[in-house]
Structure formats: structure tokens, C-alpha cells
Amino acid sequence: MINHIVLYPILVQLFFAIVLLFAWNSVRLQKSISIFGCIVSLALSIWLFITIWTKGTLTIQAGNWEAPFGITFVADIFAATLVLLTAISGLAVSIFSAGTILRARFKFGYLPIFHFLLLGLNGAFLTGDIFNLYVWFEIIIISSFVLITIGGEKKQLEGAIKYFTLNILASMIFLTAIAVLYGLTGSLNMADLALKVAEIENRGLVEITALLFLIGFGIKAAIFPLYFWLPASYHTPPPAVMAIFGGLLTKVGVYALIRVFTLIFVGEDFLETIILSIAGLTLFSGAVGALVQNNIVKIFSYLIICHIGFMILGLGLYTEAAIAGAVFYLIHDIVVKTNLFMVSGLIYRIKGTFSMRDLGGLYAHYPMFSLLMIIPLFSLIGIPPLSGFWPKLALITESFKIGNYWLIGAVLFATFITLFVIARMWSEVFWKDGPVLNKVPNFRYFQLLNKRQKLQMIVPMVFLAMVSLYIGFGAEHIQRLSSRIAVELMNNQLYIEAVLNK
Amino acid sequence: MKTIILKTASKYLLPLLLLFSVFILLRGHYLPGGGFVGGLIASIAFVVYAFANGLEQTKDLLRIHPGYLMPVGLLIAFVAGISPMFLSALPFMTGEWFAEPLAVIGMVGSALFFDIGVFIVVVGVSLTIIFTITESA
Numbered sequence: 001m002i003n004h005i006v007l008y009p010i011l012v013q014l015f016f017a018i019v020l021l022f023a024w025n026s027v028r029l030q031k032s033i034s035i036f037g038c039i040v041s042l043a044l045s046i047w048l049f050i051t052i053w054t055k056g057t058l059t060i061q062a063g064n065w066e067a068p069f070g071i072t073f074v075a076d077i078f079a080a081t082l083v084l085l086t087a088i089s090g091l092a093v094s095i096f097s098a099g100t101i102l103r104a105r106f107k108f109g110y111l112p113i114f115h116f117l118l119l120g121l122n123g124a125f126l127t128g129d130i131f132n133l134y135v136w137f138e139i140i141i142i143s144s145f146v147l148i149t150i151g152g153e154k155k156q157l158e159g160a161i162k163y164f165t166l167n168i169l170a171s172m173i174f175l176t177a178i179a180v181l182y183g184l185t186g187s188l189n190m191a192d193l194a195l196k197v198a199e200i201e202n203r204g205l206v207e208i209t210a211l212l213f214l215i216g217f218g219i220k221a222a223i224f225p226l227y228f229w230l231p232a233s234y235h236t237p238p239p240a241v242m243a244i245f246g247g248l249l250t251k252v253g254v255y256a257l258i259r260v261f262t263l264i265f266v267g268e269d270f271l272e273t274i275i276l277s278i279a280g281l282t283l284f285s286g287a288v289g290a291l292v293q294n295n296i297v298k299i300f301s302y303l304i305i306c307h308i309g310f311m312i313l314g315l316g317l318y319t320e321a322a323i324a325g326a327v328f329y330l331i332h333d334i335v336v337k338t339n340l341f342m343v344s345g346l347i348y349r350i351k352g353t354f355s356m357r358d359l360g361g362l363y364a365h366y367p368m369f370s371l372l373m374i375i376p377l378f379s380l381i382g383i384p385p386l387s388g389f390w391p392k393l394a395l396i397t398e399s400f401k402i403g404n405y406w407l408i409g410a411v412l413f414a415t416f417i418t419l420f421v422i423a424r425m426w427s428e429v430f431w432k433d434g435p436v437l438n439k440v441p442n443f444r445y446f447q448l449l450n451k452r453q454k455l456q457m458i459v460p461m462v463f464l465a466m467v468s469l470y471i472g473f474g475a476e477h478i479q480r481l482s483s484r485i486a487v488e489l490m491n492n493q494l495y496i497e498a499v500l501n502k
Numbered sequence: 503m504k505t506i507i508l509k510t511a512s513k514y515l516l517p518l519l520l521l522f523s524v525f526i527l528l529r530g531h532y533l534p535g536g537g538f539v540g541g542l543i544a545s546i547a548f549v550v551y552a553f554a555n556g557l558e559q560t561k562d563l564l565r566i567h568p569g570y571l572m573p574v575g576l577l578i579a580f581v582a583g584i585s586p587m588f589l590s591a592l593p594f595m596t597g598e599w600f601a602e603p604l605a606v607i608g609m610v611g612s613a614l615f616f617d618i619g620v621f622i623v624v625v626g627v628s629l630t631i632i633f634t635i636t637e638s639a
Contacts, residue, residue, distance in 0.1 A: 003593070004587055004591075004593070004594075007593075007594050011580075011584060011594070014580060015580065017576075018573050018576045018577050018580060021572060021573035021576065022573045022577075024569075024573075060593050060594070061593055062593055062594050062595050063593065063594070063595040063596055063597070064586075064592050064593050064596040
């Protein structure tokens with residue numbers, strides 16, 4: 001049965017996580033297994049993507065219980081794309097971890113947990129059942145708690161408490177929302193819910209439930225005003241962990257928002273107004289937050305928040321072109337943000353600090369690295385023809401069509417501030433002659449690493465930079481992909497038919 | 503708590519509780535019970551033994567570190583889950599059953615092996631947690 005391939009990305013991650021647990025005592029072996037596992041996972045994800053692209057949506061019923069009673073796994077083109085991006089970022093971060101994570105962290109099971117995190121991500125993208133989505137979210141946050149605390153440094157624990165508290169709160173709200181929804185409809189299958197929610201007459205109750213989902217996913221996606229945990233915790237773990245968090249974790253929240261608000265809660269004017277205002281405020285507040293920071297990782301954290309606004313904006317505008325723009329931005333953002341945190345990790349290895357005031361002179365001493373780092377930085381701003389430019393174009397055009405100049409203002413403001421922040425970072429970190437820094441004792445500077453470790457830091461950055469360049473220069477392909485995703489999302493009948501075989 | 507009463511009782515409680523946990527594991531498919539509860543009861547058996555006789559003796563009794571049980575259990579559950587995909591091309595987690603019931607145990611199928619996997623994972627996890635806390639206390 002060809003349908004089996006829907007589950008392969010999930011199963012392969014679970015399998016390699018178990019194999020890694022067996023290799024608990026040998027760090028070297030674990031590193032090789034992890035990288036090999038990520039390559040296998042990437043190959044399977046490409047296979048899944050090509051199959052879905054040619055044959056359309058595939059579904060499988062776990063345990064062979066028919067929908068809407070059993071748990072359905074649905075691979076539509078949106079899910080397949082995100083699984084593919086997870087595999088790409090996962091491979092990059094796996095190689096990067098092998099080169100940068102301390103031995104002590106590996107000894108406490110860093111890599112198995114990393115693969116459990118990827119398992120949770122793939123599961124969240126592929127599931128077609130809202131309660132199962134909750135379970136995958138739990139797997140994601142439990143793994144991320146371990147990843148954020150492993151190593152047990154003081155600042156890590158401080159960040160972890162903030163991260164933990166708000167994410168548990170988000171899960172509780174999400175669970176409450178599911179309970180209310182189940183009470184209203186008696187179903188948990190998302191396709192079935194879409195049919196049943198449309199028939200409910202008490203729209204006020206539906207809107208409140210939708211708001212609960214918005215808050216639950218919103219905390220995870222770090223939208224205004226629920227984002228405070230993100231800049232307070234993301235700068236604490238090692239750069240490899242930051243990369244996978246910054247690249248993928250908030251994006252699962254965005255994925256869930258897009259899925260729920262295009263499939264189940266459709267066409268509520270009240271919600272659209274709220275989502276649009278949140279999008280504008282997220283763009284504004286994230287940008288302002290990035291403006292005042294000195295720590296480069298904190299700047300990137302605020303830029304994550306700011307750029308979540310673009311995706312939420314596309315969802316709020318709710319036209320085909322706008323959703324396509326949001327999806328394009330999502331694809332671009334996962335690759336670029338993962339790469340940016342690895343860039344900050346490399347800068348930290350070279351200089352031993354994240355502070356912009358103390359950094360400097362990178363361009364003079366490391367011209368090739370600077371060239372490599374300029375790709376994600378400029379893609380992030382969206383300097384044409386790099387990848388961030390194209391989706392913003394679609395979003396601005398669509399805001400223009402509905403005549404909402406506040407939104408256009410917010411988009412332009414966020415883009416301008418991103419440009420300003422990155423330009424300032426460029427002049428401070430790369431151009432300026434930095435102060436002479438005291439050597440930190442026992443710190444493993446980049447020059448002291450052996451050749452293999454150096455390669456393990458540089459190769460994933462080159463890999464992701466190549467993907468970024470492809471997204472920018474092959475924008476036509478990505479645009480065709482996102483338009484197709486948008487068409488499928490806007491006609492939720494397609495999804496419902498695929499799941500329920502009607 | 504090294505009292506002679508508890509020490510003597512724990513000698514008999516250990517096999518009884520282990521037997522009970524297997525009973526709970528087996529009845530779990532249609533009735534209350536199953537791998538998770540069974541695993542908890544099995545770990546209680548070892549915890550009671552550790553209270554009475556000390557941590558070192560319990561570790562000698564187990565021979566292996568309980569942490570090793572986690573991947574073993576996960577692997578059994580994983581193989582039970584994917585077995586229908588290879589045996590009869592049915593979706594992940596579909597129940598595969600032997601045609602004839604076994605004496606005492608009853609019908610045997612992939613669900614039982616999944617539960618055994620859960621049982622082992624739960625024993626591994628809870629004992630690892632409790633042993634770690636006891637060691638550091």
C-alpha cells in the first residue's frame with residue numbers, strides 16, 4: 001500500500017531515537033547514527049513530497065479504524081512540505097550539534113531527545129486528529145524542556161522555567177479548547193469537525209472556542225501579546241538547540257493556526273479582525289523589541305516574533321494570494337532562522353561573546369565566513385532576489401486590495417526595522433574594528449577545534465544557505481508550490497473528501 | 503526503615519506483586535489494567551524491596567541498570583506497532599491476532615506485545631527515577 005509512506009517520516013525518527021538510546025554509552029556512535037538517521041529521514045521526506053505532489057493528498061487510518069473514529073494521518077501538500085523542511089533543518093542541526101555540543105550534554109541523551117523532538121514535529125504536521133495534535137505538541141514540549149535544561153547552567157534553568165510555565169499554560173488552554181469543541185460536536189477528527197462546526201447554530205460559542213485555540217496556539221507561535229517567554233528563554237541553551245527551536249518550534253504553532261483557521265473555523269468576520277490586529281501588533285512590537293537589544297541572539301529572538309506577524313497577516317487576510325504569501329514566508333523563514341542561530345553559534349565560537357558592543361572585525365579576519373553569513377542575513381531582510389522578498393510582495397499587494405493602510409504600514413515598518421537592525425549588526429559585528437577581548441580561559445575557540453569539528457560547523461550553514469538561495473532564485477517553483485497549498489487550504493472540501501472518502 | 507517485619511514481608515511481597523503485575527498486564531485488553539498499570543505495580547514491587555533491604559541489594563537483584571529497560575521496551579512496542587505493515591500490508595498499529603487462543607493467556611496478538619513493551623518502559627522509567635532520587639538523597 002502506497003499510503004504507508006505517510007507514516008514513514010514519523011516511524012523513522014522513532015526508530016532512530018530508539019537506536020540512539022541503545023547506543024547510550026558511545027557518543028561517537030550516537031553522532032554517526034544521528035546524522036545517518038537524518039539523511040534517511042530527508043530521503044523519505046523527499047519521497048513523500050514527490051508522491052504527494054504527483055498523486056495528491058494521501059491518508060492512512062492508524063489501527064485500521066475508519067475515520068472519524070480512529071486516528072487519521074493526512075499528508076496533504078502543506079504537511080508534506082513542512083515535513084520536508086523539518087528534515088532539512090533537522091539534518092543541518094544534527095551535523096551542527098555533532099560539532100558544537102559539549103560531550104557532557106551528549107552523555108545525558110541530547111541526541112535521542114533531539115530525535116524525539118523531530119518525531120513530535122513530523123507527527124504534528126501529519127496528524128488529522130485534533131486530540132492527536134495535542135499529544136504531538138506534548139511530545140514536542142517535553143523534548144524541548146529536556147533540550148533547554150540539559151547541561152544545567154544557571155541561566156539555562158532560569159530560561160527554562162519561563163519557557164516551561166507559559167508552554168504548559170498554552171497546552172492547558174489548548175486542551176480546554178479541545179474539550180469544549182468535543183462537547184459541541186462529539187468528534188475529534190479535524191475533517192469531521194469541519195463539517196460539524198459549520199452546522200452549529202450558536203456561533204457565539206464557536207467563536208469563543210476558536211479564540212481559545214487562538215490563545216493556545218498563539219502562545220506557542222509567540223504572537224502579540226503572548227510572546228514574552230520567547231526572548232526570555234531562547235538565548236539560554238546552546239546554539240544548536242536555539243537553531244532547532246528558532247527554526248521550527250514557533251512554526252508548529254503557526255502551522256496549527258493556519259490548519260485550524262482554514263479548516264475548522266472558517267469565515268468568521270470577528271476572528272479575521274482579531275487576527276489582523278494581532279498580526280499588525282506582532283509586527284510592530286517584535287520590530288521595536290529587536291531595535292533595543294545588544295545581544296545578537298536576543299535580536300534574532302525578537303525578529304522571530306516580528307516575522308511570525310507576516311504569516312499571521314497572511315492568515316488574517318484570508319485570500320488565496322495572501323495565504324500563498326504566508327506559506328511562502330513560512331518556508332523561507334524555517335530555513336533562514338535555523339541558519340541564523342547557527343551563524344550566531346559560529347560567531348560565538350570565534351569571539352566568545354554574543355554582545356554586539358564587544359564583537360567586531362569579522363569581515364577583516366574571516367572574509368569567507370562573512371560571505372557565508374551574509375546570505376541568511378540578507379535573505380531575512382528580503383533584499384531582492386533573495387528569499388524574503390517574494391512573500392512580502394504578495395502580502396503587501398493583498399493588504400492594498402482590502403485598503404487597510406495600517407497593515408501595509410506595519411509590514412513596511414517591520415521590514416524597514418529588520419533592514420536597520422541587520423545593517424547595524426553588519427557594521428558592528430563585521431565592519432567595526434572590535435575591542436581586543438580578553439581570552440576566556442578553557443573556552444574552545446574556533447581556531448582550537450580540529451578540522452572535523454570545523455567542517456561540522458560550516459557544512460550545515462553552507463547547506464542551508466544553498467537552500468535559501470534556491471528559495472530566492474527558484475522563487476517561481478516555491479510560488480507555484482505555495483499557490484497550490486493555498487488553493488488546497490482555501491477549499492477545505494478537498495481535505496474533508498480525502499479523509500472521509502466522501 | 504530496616505525493621506524485621508518489613509524485611510520478611512518484602513521477601514514474599516516481591517514475587518506476589520510481580521505475579522499480580524503480570525496478571526494485570528494480561529487482563530488489560532478488554533478489562534481495566536494493561537501495560538502501564540502493570541508496569542507501575544511491578545516497579546512498586548522493587549521499590550518495596552528497596553525500602554526494606556536497601557538500594558544496593560535491589561540493584562544486585564535486578565542485575566542490569568533499569569535505564570536499559572527503556573529502549574528495550576520501546577523497541578518491542580515499536581516492532582509490535584509496525585508488524586501489521588509488513589505481515590499483511592495493513593496500516594500501522596492494526597491488531598494482528600493468532601487464530602487459536604493460548605492456554606491461560608487467551609488470545610495473543612500484536613496488542614499484547616505492544617503492552618509488554620509499555621510494561622517494560624514503565625518499569626524502566628519509574629525505577630530509574632526512584633533509584634536516582636534515592637541515590638542523591
